[in-house]
Amino acid sequence: MSDKKAPQPPESEVTPETLYRRRREFIKNAGLFLGTAAVVSGGLYLLSPKRTRPGETPPPSGSEGNQGAAEPPAAEAQAAPKSLGPYDTDEAQTPYKDVTSYNNFYEFGLDKGDPAQNAHTLKPRPWTVVVDGEVNKPQTVDIDQLTSWFPPEERIYRMRCVEAWSMVIPWLGIPLGELIKRVEPTSRAKYVAFTTLEDPEQMPGQKRRVLDWPYVEGLRLDEALHPLALLATGLYGKALPPQNGAPLRLVVPWKYGFKGIKSIVRITLTERQPPTTWNLAASNEYGFYANVNPAVDHPRWSQATERRIGEFRRRPTLPFNGYAEQVASLYAGLDLRENY
Amino acid sequence: MASPPFPWLKPAVLAGGLSPLALLLVQGLQGELGPNVIEVVLNQTGLLALVFLLVSLACTPLKLLFAWTWPLRLRKMLGLMAFTYAVLHFLTYAVVDQGLALGRIFQDITERSFIAVGFIALMLLVPLALTSTNASVRRLGFPTWQRLHRLVYVAAVLGVVHFVWRVKKDLTQPLIFAAVLALLLGIRAVEAVRKRRRTRAATRPA
Numbered sequence: 374m375s376d377k378k379a380p381q382p383p384e385s386e387v388t389p390e391t392l393y394r395r396r397r398e399f400i401k402n403a404g405l406f407l408g409t410a411a412v413v414s415g416g417l418y419l420l421s422p423k424r425t426r427p428g429e430t431p432p433p434s435g436s437e438g439n440q441g442a443a444e445p446p447a448a449e450a451q452a453a454p455k456s457l458g459p460y461d462t463d464e465a466q467t468p469y470k471d472v473t474s475y476n477n478f479y480e481f482g483l484d485k486g487d488p489a490q491n492a493h494t495l496k497p498r499p500w501t502v503v504v505d506g507e508v509n510k511p512q513t514v515d516i517d518q519l520t521s522w523f524p525p526e527e528r529i530y531r532m533r534c535v536e537a538w539s540m541v542i543p544w545l546g547i548p549l550g551e552l553i554k555r556v557e558p559t560s561r562a563k564y565v566a567f568t569t570l571e572d573p574e575q576m577p578g579q580k581r582r583v584l585d586w587p588y589v590e591g592l593r594l595d596e597a598l599h600p601l602a603l604l605a606t607g608l609y610g611k612a613l614p615p616q617n618g619a620p621l622r623l624v625v626p627w628k629y630g631f632k633g634i635k636s637i638v639r640i641t642l643t644e645r646q647p648p649t650t651w652n653l654a655a656s657n658e659y660g661f662y663a664n665v666n667p668a669v670d671h672p673r674w675s676q677a678t679e680r681r682i683g684e685f686r687r688r689p690t691l692p693f694n695g696y697a698e699q700v701a702s703l704y705a706g707l708d709l710r711e712n713y
Numbered sequence: 714m715a716s717p718p719f720p721w722l723k724p725a726v727l728a729g730g731l732s733p734l735a736l737l738l739v740q741g742l743q744g745e746l747g748p749n750v751i752e753v754v755l756n757q758t759g760l761l762a763l764v765f766l767l768v769s770l771a772c773t774p775l776k777l778l779f780a781w782t783w784p785l786r787l788r789k790m791l792g793l794m795a796f797t798y799a800v801l802h803f804l805t806y807a808v809v810d811q812g813l814a815l816g817r818i819f820q821d822i823t824e825r826s827f828i829a830v831g832f833i834a835l836m837l838l839v840p841l842a843l844t845s846t847n848a849s850v851r852r853l854g855f856p857t858w859q860r861l862h863r864l865v866y867v868a869a870v871l872g873v874v875h876f877v878w879r880v881k882k883d884l885t886q887p888l889i890f891a892a893v894l895a896l897l898l899g900i901r902a903v904e905a906v907r908k909r910r911r912t913r914a915a916t917r918p919a
Contacts, residue, residue, distance in 0.1 A: 406721035406728075413729025420764060421733060421757060471748035483883050486747065536881075538749060583882055654882065673827040673878060675817065682748045686812055 422484065460601055460699065461529040467540035469609050471682050477534070478616055478635055479583055480569065480576035487578075488616035495575050495636065497613075497620035504552065506641035507562035516606075516620045522555070523547035525606050530626035532633075533665045533694045539679045544624055545607030550598040558594065558642050565597040566590075566647035567623055568639040576636075584650050590623065590634035591647035591661065595703055601626055601696060604637070627696040629663040660713035664704070665694035669713045719783060726787055730794045733761055734801075751810050758802035759831075763876060765795035766869050767893055774900040789845055792865065796842040799835050799872075831875035837868040869894055 388396070457463055478488035481495075502519060505511040525545040533539045553565065571587035573579040579586045596602065603624040606613055613619040618635025625632050631651050641647075651659035658672055667677045667690040678687040693700050704712075737757055740746050746753045769791035772784035811818050821828045841862055843849070850858045873894050876887040 402721040405719070406725045409722060409725035410729040410732070413726055414732035417729070417733045417761065417764065418736075421760065475748040479882070485749075538752075670824075673825055675821065675825075677817070680749070680751070680810075685809075687810075 458526075458528065460696075461527075462531055462541060462695075463529075464531065464541045466529065466543055467682050472540060472542055472608060473614050473616060475682065476617065477536075477631070478578075478618065480578045480586075480588070480636075481616065482578050483583065489614075491577060492615035494577060495570075495615035495619060497615060497636075500620050500638075502621060502637060503639045504556050504641075505639070506566070506643055507559045508642050509557035509559060510555070512556055519552070519621075520547065520606055523551050527610070528603055528624075530601075530603075530624060531694050532624075532626065532630055533679060533690065535629035535631055535659065535663070535671065535676075537671075537674060537676065537679045537690075539681050539690075539694075541681075543609055544603060544605040545610065545613075546603040546605035546624060548600055549602040549604050549623070550600060552604065552640075553594075553597055553642070556642075561644045562642040563594055564643045564646050565592045565594060566639075566641045566643050567592075567634045567637050568641070569634055570636045570638045584654055587638075588634060588650045589647060590632055591643075591649050592625065592632075593646075593703075594642070596625070596700075599700060599703065601699055627665060627693040627700045629659075629665060631659065632663050662704075662709070662712050664700075664709060664713075665690060666692060666709055666713065668692070669710055722783065723787065723790060727790060727794075730765065730791075733757065734798075751805065754805050755802065755810065758798050758805055759876070759879075762795050762798035762802055763872050763890060765791050765798060766865070766872055767890065767897065769795055770865065770869060770894070770897045774897050777900060777904050793842060793845060796838045799838060803832070803835055827875060827878040830871045830878070834868045834871035834875060837864045837871070841865060841868075866898060 474489040475485050476488055477485060478492065481488045481491040498516070500516040501513055502516060503511075503513050525547055527543055527545055529541065529543045531539060532542050549565075567590045569586075569588035570576065571579060592602070603626075605618070605622050605624045606620060608614075608617060613622065615636075618633075618637075621637045622635040623633050623637065646661060649661060652661050665676075670676050676690055679690045680687050691697070737746075737754060741750060741754070769788050772788040772791070775781050775784045807813060807818055811821075822832045823829070841864060844853065844858065844861060853861065873887065873891050876890060877884060880887055
């Protein structure tokens with residue numbers, strides 16, 4: 374009896390059976406569509422390389438001498454016009470964020486976002502640098518003592534990576550030549566070899582033998598004595614962040630970036646040309662000299678042009694990265710196609 | 714005609730397959746692609762082209778191994794997606810990266826084998842994309858059409874070689890692609906040998 378009282382829906386609201394079935398079918402198909410689409414896009418997402426957003430970069434360890442390295446420089450510091458030194462470029466400087474989040478430092482991973490992500494395990498203090506080899510006064514010097522001998526000065530240099538991108542970076546650093554003169558090279562000294570720290574605990578990328586660790590680079594003695602050659606201790610007026618090679622790295626602005634060895638623990642003057650890491654890994658691609666040269670291509674890409682980070686169009690690459698006037702004489706008589 | 718089983722399958726794979734492109738666009742517009750946007754777009758479109766090329770080549774082995782027929786109905790679309798990403802990859806290189814400097818692009822293609830093999834792979838995919846319609850199958854006749862479309866094997870091998878040569882030091886990822894491709898082509902090779910034996914056995918006089 375009671376169901377007679379139940380309100381009946383009007384005829385117009387009753388779904389015909391075929392439509393009703395089609396609707397169930399539709400909902401089922403829609404669910405399967407969404408599920409499959411999600412699986413496909415999820416799979417592709419997992420296959421794609423992950424990028425670190427600048428905001429996700431963990432701050433470097435708060436160890437002494439490294440404080441504040443993660444913070445961008447104060448706006449006023451950037452705005453303050455500084456009189457340019459003889460080697461400084463007045464070109465627009467690459468943002469601090471890009472300099473510290475996009476670089477190669479295989480000791481912390483192979484992707485250019487990896488160093489900023491992983492280099493916080495590096496402890497830049499206490500840190501000693503051994504200076505030895507063909508010198509009269511070999512030294513083992515603490516990094517802070519080193520910077521008290523030669524107070525860091527600012528140099529605004531172009532940086533050209535062998536991968537055909539470039540930056541403009543205001544470094545803080547000490548002239549390499551001053552340090553070398555202080556230890557008094559012997560008459561047998563012809564080359565300078567540099568070595569990076571080897572410690573897989575601090576440098577987790579060294580757990581894989583991607584390269585022959587520790588990283589070694591080298592210069593001819595006259596190149597090392599050139600006033601442009603810098604041992605950098607900072608950038609943008611701040612201590613060098615770990616991902617950029619804290620606490621001490623080489624900057625030779627007329628050469629490709631991989632010559633700029635990072636986190637140096639040893640500087641050895643030698644009689645023979647030192648074996649260098651990338652040259653050993655692929656000698657046909659990475660020469661000992663590695664002078665920036667638009668006329669000598671990398672086997673897989675042209676070096677005639679480069680992309681300045683932050684710019685859309687490529688720009689022509691200059692011989693010796695624009696420092697030809699200063700350094701070309703070092704290579705008089707040397708075939709730079711042979712000695713690339 | 715009866716509606717196909719799994720009517721949701723093709724649109725779902727299409728939507729899922731285009732989602733990385735949409736993500737790239739959104740991230741690009743929001744400035745989330747890092748300091749070198751062009752490099753990210755180049756790497757991502759190239760990777761997706763290779764992934765879809767290999768996935769399209771997996772359809773036949775899946776049928777051979779598990780007697781699944783549904784992957785075959787996706788094959789054409791997967792191949793066209795590979796082509797689409799390959800074209801986007803090339804356009805990113807030629808238009809955005811090189812600013813359509815034809816001299817430099819020509820020099821790259823003729824002087825650098827790494828770029829040459831990638832370019833040849835793309836060129837091999839063009840006739841396949843153009844003859845991907847059912848009308849083309851009818852016009853060419855199935856045997857001719859099938860022979861033409863075997864060019865995809867060459868294109869896939871060249872694409873993987875392009876990836877191997879592109880990498881500076883760590884070959885892990887390109888070698889995984891190479892291993893998958895070798896497996897997919899290997900299954901076909903085994904099947905071809907079996908088929909030949911069967912036909913030979915059948916035609917052998919008693």
